[in-house]
Amino acid sequence: MELNVLDLLKPVRERLAELDRLLADPQVLADQVRYREAARERSRTQELVVLGDEYEKLLRLIADDKNALAENPEGEVAEIARQELEELIPQKEKIERRLQAKLLPPDPEDSKNAIVEIRAGTGGEEAALFVADLFRMYSRFAESKGWRIDVMNSNPTGLGGFKEIIFSLEGDGVYGELKYESGVHRVQRVPATEASGRVHTSAASVAVLPEAEEIELKIDPNELRIDVFRSSGPGGQSVNTTDSAVRITHVPTGTVVSCQDEKSQLKNKVKAMMVLRARLLDRLRSEQAEKVSKTRRTMIGSGDRSEKIRTYNFPQNRVTDHRLGLTVYALERIKDGELDELIEAAKRFELERRMRSIESGKERVGESG
Helix, strand or coil: HHHHHHHHHHHHHHHHHHHHHHHHHEEEEEEECHHHHHHHHHHHHHHHHHHHHHHHHHHHHHHHHHHHHHHHHCCCHHHHHHHHHHHHHHHHHHHHHHHHHHHHCHHHHHHCCEEEEEEEEECCHHHHHHHHHHHHHHHHHHHHHHEEEEEEEECCCCCCCCCEEEEEECCCCHHHHHHHCCCCEEEEECCCCCCCEEEEEEEEEEEEEEECCCCCCCCCCCHHEEEHHHHCHHCEECCCCCCCCCEEECCCCCEEEHHHHHHHHHHHHHHHHHHHHHHHHHHHHHHHHHHHHHHHCCCCCCCCCCCEEEEEECCCCCEEEEECCCECCCCCCHHCCCCCCHHHHHHHHHHHHHHHHHCCCCCCCCCCC
């Protein structure tokens, strides 16, 4: 990775020299707006160059110590070299991560709140119970981050599962943390109703969408069909005596959103519109990305809802992320919301993909990818 990072720093150093010339230009000095913009960019670029210089210095020190060990693997000099390497390598890795983060800024969507939709797939009631497990897992993870969770719509079953549940998460960088969770999740376990003890495989789909603000997407009210109806619980039992549930259909796309968890029709309508905006914006951006470049649709970056991304195997206490080739033998811990290891691995995978994309010329330094 060392040479890759250093290669990416070459245009940054050239840009710093260009900014120095620009800031010395009398015409720029006379234009305060242009001068301030260039000065701010120079400050950011200078910080990156300083980090790069420190990184190069560490690489030289590490190379010197490794050469010393290769020439003479025994003795006092070798011992000093080993001790230095133990200190220098973690420093190098830390600065490397900082450099990569600055060279490849995050997706601007990462700071947004998110809307999460979980739906039961194959597996009947067991799949619905798995949806409830996933909802609990994400709820626990959200609690550990201090995020606010709000259920927007749910379709519960008689045994405590959900055919579908949609909820919003509000907090710092929610979408950036959870966006890689989109896809098909599988569970392998013995259902409580299985008398023979046979392991069943069930599935649920997860969709994580960035919350869309009204200013991002204008929806023509004339393109909406709004229906109201009575909320219902498991078995069709009435849980409301008024028409408080809301169903909104976006006629041009056929997108349908229902919300019934609130007793107020107005609150259900507000929540339904929030989900509708997120879905339509996600659809619009997916279409745009498809037109721009099919090559950017990668295992993690595509957000393909139909893709099998993870398996939770109860008999083996195993969770496997199929995109990353990562297996963790700590199912109960992950089920309780300790997702950081999986999420950080997904972020590293995406970071490496983007580094390769820049090296091949498909992405430029500074693009959000």
